[in-house]
Amino acid sequence: MQDDNKREIINRLRSIQGHLKGVERMVEEDQYCMDILAQTRAVERALQKLDGVILRNHLNTCVTTAIQGDSPAERERVIGELMLVFEQSDKL
Amino acid sequence: MQDDNKREIINRLRSIQGHLKGVERMVEEDQYCMDILAQTRAVERALQKLDGVILRNHLNTCVTTAIQGDSPAERERVIGELMLVFEQSDKL
Amino acid sequence: MQDDNKREIINRLRSIQGHLKGVERMVEEDQYCMDILAQTRAVERALQKLDGVILRNHLNTCVTTAIQGDSPAERERVIGELMLVFEQSDKL
Amino acid sequence: MQDDNKREIINRLRSIQGHLKGVERMVEEDQYCMDILAQTRAVERALQKLDGVILRNHLNTCVTTAIQGDSPAERERVIGELMLVFEQSDKL
Numbered sequence A, B, C, D: 001m002q003d004d005n006k007r008e009i010i011n012r013l014r015s016i017q018g019h020l021k022g023v024e025r026m027v028e029e030d031q032y033c034m035d036i037l038a039q040t041r042a043v044e045r046a047l048q049k050l051d052g053v054i055l056r057n058h059l060n061t062c063v064t065t066a067i068q069g070d071s072p073a074e075r076e077r078v079i080g081e082l083m084l085v086f087e088q089s090d091k092l
Helices: A003-028 A033-066 A072-089 B003-028 B033-068 B070-090 C003-030 C033-068 C072-089 D003-028 D033-068 D070-089
Strands: none
Touching: A003 A033, A003 B003, A003 B033, A033 A072, A033 B033, A033 B070, A033 D033, A033 D070, A072 B033, A072 D070, B003 B033, B033 B070, B033 C033, B033 C072, B070 C033, B070 C072, C003 C033, C003 D003, C033 C072, C033 D033, C033 D070, C072 D033, D003 D033, D033 D070
């Protein structure tokens, strides 16, 4: 992991935990369920942005190295991993 | 919010925060980025399950009350809210 | 199905089939794969809009009737169906 | 596009159009809206599988060539395109 990415990812993870602490309070205070749902979904969007940071780092480092390298098996491995990430994102 | 739902939701929120703490450690320890991504996605799935609990509670309480009630405006309001939740899930 | 919804849904289905015919031509003509992917995803978005039309119709008719009716089993059935639709949208 | 991929993609596109023709008939015959929705979603899943075929082809050809090539700008371009595809899949 590149160092600035590492710092950014940890900051995002902490901010998301703080956000969830706030959602917990909303539930304790019996706030309207659709308002609570709006917040859990905001957290999911924040996690998806985090996924984007992790993935871009991965493409720029491990994937690039593997594809430029001499091992066809290693190339196939990273491409297979990328396919899995895409397939998991499929929503239905 | 029904009381047992409230308890369940808070427990899920705490467990998710614990999971994210663990992801933070993985990043600090420079673990493989695809393993980290697998964990953030597991957290997103856990949040989506939580959304399901909130939504089912909402359908059984607020939505049922509104649709059984006398106000067409209120009925339209809850249906509009549900449509928003669906549309947000769809964004491609 | 309300009549104007029925007409709208059929029109959307035909327009989507025309769109897919166009994608087929792009593949035959060996166009750039990312341009083809952009079009299949546009079709998926169009289908999701169609889903929204179907769902709104469903909420305004079957769901409203069931929730206003006297049968708790029927109420539970429509709510269970809605939950399934939401859960399917979420798969990560 | 590799030739066998091309054939597979065109076959899938035609089968999806046939599926949609069938959905059109279901609407004409006033079938239950949740059964229609189940079919439009099956079509969306079929399109997402098609996206997977296109993307795997893209990774094995254009992306591999660009990353193995000498142009950093070209490498950045294909990685940027991949990031866009991922971000679009984000559901919320």
